[in-house]
Every structure is written in C-alpha cells, then in structure tokens.
Amino acid sequence: MARMKFYCDAERCIECNGCVTACKNENEVPWGVNRRRVVTIKDGEPGERSLSVACMHCSDAPCAAVCPVDCFYTTADGVVLHDKDICIGCGYCFYACPFGAPQFPEDGAFASRGKMDKCTFCAGGPEEDHSHEEYSKYGANRLAEGKLPLCAEMCSTKALLAGDANVVSNIYRERVINRGASVLNRGVSYQNASLRQTRGMEGKASNKK
Amino acid sequence: MIGELIDGPLWYFAFGVFVLGVIYRIISILRAGLKKDFSRPRAEGSAGALRTLFSRFIPRRDVATRGRLTVIAGYLFHLGLFALLIFAQPHVTFFSERITGFSWPALPYWAFIVSAELAFIGLLLLWLHRVLHPVTRLLSSIDDYVGIGLVFLVMLTGCLALAQAFEPLRLLHLFLAELLLIYFPFSNLMHAFTFAFSRAYTGATMARKGVNA
Amino acid sequence: MRRALIPHKGYGIGDDWVFYLLILIMLSPLLVMSTASAESGKNTQPIQIPNPSADLWREVRQRDAIAVGNSQVKSADSGVLINPYGDKWRNFRMTQLIPYGGYLLAGMLLLLIIFFIVRGRIKVVSGMSDKKLFRYSLYERTIHWCLAAIFLFLAFTGLILLFGRSLLIPIVGQEFFSLLASASKEGHNLFGPLFAVALVLVFFRFVRRNIYQKGDLTWLLKGGGLIGKGHVPSNFFNMGEKSMFWMLVLVGGVIVGSGLVLVFPVFGQGRVLMELSHVSHGITTLVMIVVIMGHIYIGSVGMEGALDGMTTGYCDLNWAKEHHEQWAELCEEQNEVIMEDEVSRLQGDTKANSMPSSLTQETGQ
Structure with a gap:
C-alpha cells in the first residue's frame, strides 16, 4: 500500500505555472477554482523561491476533522478525498487547511460558497471509476489508470514530485546529497550546483552514460 | 417515486386547479353583476375606476402615519415576493421549461437574495402584527392563517433549498408551492387578483357620485 | 523494504514527512562533508554550505508569522503558503x-x-x-x-x-x-x-x-x-x-x-x-x-x-x-x-x- 504525497523542490521550481495549467486542463475545474497554485516567496529579491502547492493529502487532515457533515475520507493510497454529494459548502475546511487547498466555486450571491473542490491527487472521487459522474464532479482519475497526477508528470524541471512518499523522499534525498557534494567538489554555489552538470558525480538521470 | 409524483402529475394538477380556479372565481364575480345605479352620474365611472386602481397604491396620510409599520412591511413583503417569484433565476428557468416556453432576464443573484430578505422581514412583521393587534386578530380567520402559513413555508423551504444541490429540498419546496396553488383560488389569497375589481368598483361608484375617493 | 526497518512507524512518515525531509536537508551538508573529507583524506575545516531550501522551509513553516509570497493565482490569501x-x-x-x-x-x-x-x-x-x-x-x-x-x-x-x-x-x-x-x-x-x-x-x-x-x-x-x-x-x-x-x-x-x-x-x-x-x-x-x-x-x-x-x-x-x-x-x-x-x-x-x-x-x- 502506497502512501501518496506531493513534494515540490524549491531549487528546481521555475514558476512556470505549468502544473496549474495542467491541473486545470486535466480536471476541467470550475471557473475561479485553482486546485494548484505556485507561490513565490521573496519575489524579485535574493533568495527567491517558488513552490507549487495543492492539497498535501495529510494523514491527520484538518479539513476532515472540522467538516460538519463528515464528507472526507482517505483512500487506501492515502489520498484525502471528499464526497460532493454530502458537502454543503460551509467553508470550514478552508479555514482549517494550512495550505489553502480547498476551493469554492462562487455559487450564487455575495460569493456564497458552492460545493468545495480541491486536488484529488488525480484520483477522482467516490463515484465509480471513470464514470461521467466522477469526471464532471471531481475531474480525472489517473490513479486508477496507474498514472500519477498530471501536474507532477508535466513538470518541466521535475521540481514537483508525486507518488509514494518513500520514493519521493528517496529521489529528493539523492538530489540534496548530490547538490551538497557538487558544491564541495566543484566549488560552485548551491544554486549553480543544482542547475549545472556535476562532474564525476552521478546525480541526474540525464547525466548517466 | 413520491418525487416523480410531485414533479410531474401533482404539479400539473395543482397548476390546473390554480388556473381554472382563478378563472372560475373571477367569472363568478363578474357574473354576479352590479346593482343598478339610477342616480344621474356626476362624472364618468371608468375614469374614476382607473384612477382609484392606482391611487390606492399610495396609502392615505392617516393610514400612512398610524399604520406605518404595516404599510412598510406590506410593501417590503409584496415587492420582495413578486421580485423573487417572477425574476429569480431558478423560477425563470422553471417557468420557461414548464409553462411559457420562453424565458426572460432574471435578477442577478444578489438582488434575488435581497428581495428574499425583504419579503421575509415583511411577512414576519405582518404576521406578528396580525396576531398581536387585537383588531386584526379579531378579523382574522383560519383562512388567513393557513394562507400566511403556506406562503411562509413555501418561502422558507425555498430559502433552505438555495444551494440547489439537494433534490429532496427542491421537491419539498415544489410540493408546498403546489399546495399553495391548490389552496389559492379558494382563499383570501385571491386578493392578488380581486383587488383590482374591488378598487375599480369603489372608484367607479365614487366617481359617479362625484366623490373624490 | 524501508518500512520493514521501521515497522513501528508504519504510515508514520505521514504528514510529518516534510519535517523529516527538512531535518534531512539540514543534516545533509554534514553528511556530505563527512563523506567528502573521508574520500579526500585531507583534514579540512568543516565548510558551511548554506542550504536555501532549509531556509525557505524554516521561513514558511515558522509559527510566529505567516510568510506571504506572490502567486499568479489571484484570490484571497493565495500568496500564503502555510497558514499555521x-x-x-x-x-x-x-x-x-x-x-x-x-x-x-x-x-x-x-x-x-x-x-x-x-x-x-x-x-x-x-x-x-x-x-x-x-x-x-x-x-x-x-x-x-x-x-x-x-x-x-x-x-x-x-x-x-x-x-x-x-x-x-x-x-x-x-x-x-x-x-x-x-x-x-x-x-x-x-x-x-x-x-x-x-x-x-x-x-x-x-x-x-x-x-x-x-x-x-x-x-x-x-x-x-x-x-x-x-x-x-x-x-x-x-x-x-x-x-x-x-x-x-x-x-x-x-x-x-x-x-x-x-x-x-x-x-x-x-x-x-x-x-x-x-x-x-x-x-x-x-x-x-x-x-x-x-x-x-x-x-x-x-x-x-x-x-x-x-x-x-x-x-x-x-x-x-x-x-x-x-x-x-x-x-x-x-x-x-x-x-x-x-x-x-x-x-x-x-x-x-x-x-x-x-x-x-x-x-x-
């Protein structure tokens, strides 16, 4: 049983918003809803970094804890999903979520909230897999096809990683070690190390012979 | 099963009862005829009828001051109710699908909510006034309370179904609206149509007598 | 395989896995240095390799203030990365x-x-x-x-x-x-x-x-x-x-x-x-x-x-x-x-x- 996680490598994210676009396109999300967004910290200053955020699929999800109608559930893959037939659009999950993942389509007057919409890890919803109902409510179900979320798959710099937490953390650990090593090895700065080829250090798949 | 009944046959039945009932009531009022007035008319009756029909929308000064609450609440309720009955988006859709076949511009959603608020506060105030004022309480019959209660319930269930996401809530709203439609022609709620006749009659009579009323 | 090594953890990586990664990031310079110095055989002073990722995570996860950034997605609070x-x-x-x-x-x-x-x-x-x-x-x-x-x-x-x-x-x-x-x-x-x-x-x-x-x-x-x-x-x-x-x-x-x-x-x-x-x-x-x-x-x-x-x-x-x-x-x-x-x-x-x-x-x- 895998435990699905996202991780965004801030050293690689170039704020292209490709993940945002990929998500919107793949899941046909309602107008005004962005399941994923890229946040740039220290925009235009030294040390600028960008991170792509969406639902983190927490193990102890605050949204699920506060939901007054108890519409959240966690799949066997550790993906936090919700049932839109139960959701009443109260917005409590939006208050509780640290990442700002729950989104609400404006439904009616004064921006009154419609049913919540959030990242599903491209795992659809409680409806039958690949049914029309599921697609119209929750978007794509790539996980059932054996694919990972499109945002991560389409990430041009492979900054956004998605998949089993162990695999993701292994990949990231390798990157960190290689970067640190290349700093020592070549005397370049950390940022350059993460962008340039390393000599003698087998770090990137593209570099392997 | 019950839902299909409410959404289909019962709706057509209720709507039929409403239309036929209203026509029957109006025709029976018209057929009742007028008592012959042998006096020589001092002025044209129809002009007075027309004038009174509209002038009565503005309350007399003493009514406007002493009954300020009921006048304000009355206008809030009726205007709000008509706005949301005729120009609320879900209603426009419903009417165009079920009755007219064509739709018309609906109110923006916020105006729909505002008119619902106005209608609710107006209805609440009028209802309480009716119960608490000794004179109106004496004048009120069970018919009035049933009418108010049905209108209130229809409005309340409509407001509870605002999310438009739960079919049972919509059906409840529709069911109560059907009950209201069936009840409508045989109750005081007919004042929605008969006010015109009574005002016009009074206006015509007064005008014939040369009274500016 | 890894899970077998830490069986009591089970799903324990859970929502704290970011935190573990963070520790890993912060520790990694030391780790790398020790291996590097062992390879070269030189007796070098430990060199500080500032890891910007660690700084970033420290900044966005800090508990006393909210780090606000910029986002192309324009909505209320979209620039807030983590709201503690x-x-x-x-x-x-x-x-x-x-x-x-x-x-x-x-x-x-x-x-x-x-x-x-x-x-x-x-x-x-x-x-x-x-x-x-x-x-x-x-x-x-x-x-x-x-x-x-x-x-x-x-x-x-x-x-x-x-x-x-x-x-x-x-x-x-x-x-x-x-x-x-x-x-x-x-x-x-x-x-x-x-x-x-x-x-x-x-x-x-x-x-x-x-x-x-x-x-x-x-x-x-x-x-x-x-x-x-x-x-x-x-x-x-x-x-x-x-x-x-x-x-x-x-x-x-x-x-x-x-x-x-x-x-x-x-x-x-x-x-x-x-x-x-x-x-x-x-x-x-x-x-x-x-x-x-x-x-x-x-x-x-x-x-x-x-x-x-x-x-x-x-x-x-x-x-x-x-x-x-x-x-x-x-x-x-x-x-x-x-x-x-x-x-x-x-x-x-x-x-x-x-x-x-x-x-x-x-x-x-």
Whole structure:
C-alpha cells in the first residue's frame, strides 16, 4: 500500500505555472477554482523561491476533522478525498487547511460558497471509476489508470514530485546529497550546483552514460 | 417515486386547479353583476375606476402615519415576493421549461437574495402584527392563517433549498408551492387578483357620485 | 523494504514527512562533508554550505508569522503558503468549542430544571388582580417576537451545524444530515442579516428604558430578589433585564459583525480574519443562547404573569408591584391603571364581553 504525497523542490521550481495549467486542463475545474497554485516567496529579491502547492493529502487532515457533515475520507493510497454529494459548502475546511487547498466555486450571491473542490491527487472521487459522474464532479482519475497526477508528470524541471512518499523522499534525498557534494567538489554555489552538470558525480538521470 | 409524483402529475394538477380556479372565481364575480345605479352620474365611472386602481397604491396620510409599520412591511413583503417569484433565476428557468416556453432576464443573484430578505422581514412583521393587534386578530380567520402559513413555508423551504444541490429540498419546496396553488383560488389569497375589481368598483361608484375617493 | 526497518512507524512518515525531509536537508551538508573529507583524506575545516531550501522551509513553516509570497493565482490569501492558524482554529473548534459548548448548554438546561424543581414557579404573592397596566405597545411586541423568531431559527440551525456531526449523524445518517445541514446553512445565511435588522429596531426602541439608574446596584446586591425574601424595587426594567438588554446589544453586535464577515466572503478577507470571526461567533452565540435560555425560562414557566406583557401588551398590577415597583407606583400616580374588563373590551375578547361580571366591578380607580 502506497502512501501518496506531493513534494515540490524549491531549487528546481521555475514558476512556470505549468502544473496549474495542467491541473486545470486535466480536471476541467470550475471557473475561479485553482486546485494548484505556485507561490513565490521573496519575489524579485535574493533568495527567491517558488513552490507549487495543492492539497498535501495529510494523514491527520484538518479539513476532515472540522467538516460538519463528515464528507472526507482517505483512500487506501492515502489520498484525502471528499464526497460532493454530502458537502454543503460551509467553508470550514478552508479555514482549517494550512495550505489553502480547498476551493469554492462562487455559487450564487455575495460569493456564497458552492460545493468545495480541491486536488484529488488525480484520483477522482467516490463515484465509480471513470464514470461521467466522477469526471464532471471531481475531474480525472489517473490513479486508477496507474498514472500519477498530471501536474507532477508535466513538470518541466521535475521540481514537483508525486507518488509514494518513500520514493519521493528517496529521489529528493539523492538530489540534496548530490547538490551538497557538487558544491564541495566543484566549488560552485548551491544554486549553480543544482542547475549545472556535476562532474564525476552521478546525480541526474540525464547525466548517466 | 413520491418525487416523480410531485414533479410531474401533482404539479400539473395543482397548476390546473390554480388556473381554472382563478378563472372560475373571477367569472363568478363578474357574473354576479352590479346593482343598478339610477342616480344621474356626476362624472364618468371608468375614469374614476382607473384612477382609484392606482391611487390606492399610495396609502392615505392617516393610514400612512398610524399604520406605518404595516404599510412598510406590506410593501417590503409584496415587492420582495413578486421580485423573487417572477425574476429569480431558478423560477425563470422553471417557468420557461414548464409553462411559457420562453424565458426572460432574471435578477442577478444578489438582488434575488435581497428581495428574499425583504419579503421575509415583511411577512414576519405582518404576521406578528396580525396576531398581536387585537383588531386584526379579531378579523382574522383560519383562512388567513393557513394562507400566511403556506406562503411562509413555501418561502422558507425555498430559502433552505438555495444551494440547489439537494433534490429532496427542491421537491419539498415544489410540493408546498403546489399546495399553495391548490389552496389559492379558494382563499383570501385571491386578493392578488380581486383587488383590482374591488378598487375599480369603489372608484367607479365614487366617481359617479362625484366623490373624490 | 524501508518500512520493514521501521515497522513501528508504519504510515508514520505521514504528514510529518516534510519535517523529516527538512531535518534531512539540514543534516545533509554534514553528511556530505563527512563523506567528502573521508574520500579526500585531507583534514579540512568543516565548510558551511548554506542550504536555501532549509531556509525557505524554516521561513514558511515558522509559527510566529505567516510568510506571504506572490502567486499568479489571484484570490484571497493565495500568496500564503502555510497558514499555521488553521490548525489552531481546528483544535479550538474540535477540542474546545464543541465539547465545552455542549457542556455549557446542557449545564444551563440542567440548571434551569433544577432551579424549577427547587424554586418552582415564582408566583405573584398577592395573587393576580383584576387591574392591568399597559406595558408594551404593539410595535414593541411585534419587533420583540420578530427578533425572537429569527433568533430561535438561527440558534437551531447554528446548533445543527455545530453539534450535528457528533449528535445527529449517528441517528439520522450522513445523507439525511447533509440535507439538513445544507438547509441549515442556507437558512442561517439568509436569516442572519435579518437578525441584524431586528436587533437594530429593538435597540432603538428599548434603549432609553435600559439605561442603568439608581437602585440597580441594590437590585444586584440583593441578587434580584432570588436570594432571601422580598422583592427589590425596580423601574420598568430591572437590573437583570437591563443587563440582558446590554448583553444582547453588545454580544449581538459581535455576533452580527463576525457573522457578516463569514457570510460575505467578497471583501477579500483572509482566512485568519475568518477564523477569528468564527471563534468569536461561536463563543458569543453560545453565551447568547445560554442567556436567552434563562430569558425564555423566566418569561414562560419560571414566573407567573411575566409573559402577559409581551403577548397582550398588558401586565397584571400586582405582578408589576412585586417586580417593577417603582414603575407600578408611577403608573398608579398617573392613573394609568386599567380594569381587566376594559382590557378585554379593547382586545375584542368576546368571551370576556359575554361575562356579566364586568357590571359588578367598581368603576374608576
């Protein structure tokens, strides 16, 4: 049983918003809803970094804890999903979520909230897999096809990683070690190390012979 | 099963009862005829009828001051109710699908909510006034309370179904609206149509007598 | 494979896996250095390799401030990467508001029941008289009941949303409760602004009689006549009623303000403001409900003759003398005492009219 996680490598994210676009396109999300967004910290200053955020699929999800109608559930893959037939659009999950993942389509007057919409890890919803109902409510179900979320798959710099937490953390650990090593090895700065080829250090798949 | 009944046959039945009932009531009022007035008319009756029909929308000064609450609440309720009955988006859709076949511009959603608020506060105030004022309480019959209660319930269930996401809530709203439609022609709620006749009659009579009323 | 090495962890990587990664990132320079120095064989000084990722994560995860960035997705708070108050709000709601709120309401109910059993219905000691005093005008009664009806509706719908998950879902099931909760939410949102309107009307109508005056302190010191024997003289409203009025106005103002923040998310208000609004909305409404429970108790079963003023507009003279002595005396001085039959006649009560007993009553006070 895998435990699905996202991780965004801030050293690689170039704020292209490709993940945002990929998500919107793949899941046909309602107008005004962005399941994923890229946040740039220290925009235009030294040390600028960008991170792509969406639902983190927490193990102890605050949204699920506060939901007054108890519409959240966690799949066997550790993906936090919700049932839109139960959701009443109260917005409590939006208050509780640290990442700002729950989104609400404006439904009616004064921006009154419609049913919540959030990242599903491209795992659809409680409806039958690949049914029309599921697609119209929750978007794509790539996980059932054996694919990972499109945002991560389409990430041009492979900054956004998605998949089993162990695999993701292994990949990231390798990157960190290689970067640190290349700093020592070549005397370049950390940022350059993460962008340039390393000599003698087998770090990137593209570099392997 | 019950839902299909409410959404289909019962709706057509209720709507039929409403239309036929209203026509029957109006025709029976018209057929009742007028008592012959042998006096020589001092002025044209129809002009007075027309004038009174509209002038009565503005309350007399003493009514406007002493009954300020009921006048304000009355206008809030009726205007709000008509706005949301005729120009609320879900209603426009419903009417165009079920009755007219064509739709018309609906109110923006916020105006729909505002008119619902106005209608609710107006209805609440009028209802309480009716119960608490000794004179109106004496004048009120069970018919009035049933009418108010049905209108209130229809409005309340409509407001509870605002999310438009739960079919049972919509059906409840529709069911109560059907009950209201069936009840409508045989109750005081007919004042929605008969006010015109009574005002016009009074206006015509007064005008014939040369009274500016 | 890895999981086998740390079996007790199981899914333990869980939501703290970011944290583990963080530790890893911070430790990694040391790790790399030790391997590098071992390979080169040189005895070099440890070189600090600042890891920007570690700095970044430290910055966005810090607990005392929210790091705000920029995002191409434009909506309220979209630049906030991590909002640590979300979890605080969650803990407040789940571990404090819901349980303690429930205890508070249940405790108040229990208290009222016990009080009723111990003290019983507070009788008008000298018995109900046949004389009445005019207490509340039609307008005052109308806006009172308007406010009361809206308040009750809002209280019930709000309580359904607050306690429904723990109390109602096990009974009625999730699907039906979802329907009920949706209806409650929409109704609560629609009637909320009306509460503000009714509150403003009530405030302007009753504020003059609710200004504290001489004698109120005595009333408070004597516990409103509940402690010991004898009634404490008071004016049109006593100290308790005045306090309730001001509680209604002030707490009600907070309720209305926070409610409006929550119901109209159109002004770009962020999550932190909404969380704070929700906290204050939750606390103040519970306080309000508890006080109003007491108000309803004393107005209905708790005291004989207390409800009459608000339903018919007239209260009993003896009741007024015992509970609002100063006001009753003032009314008597100004000859405002009305006979019961007169009241019945004014109200068009046919039953009273048919009773010939009115003829035997003395006329004129």
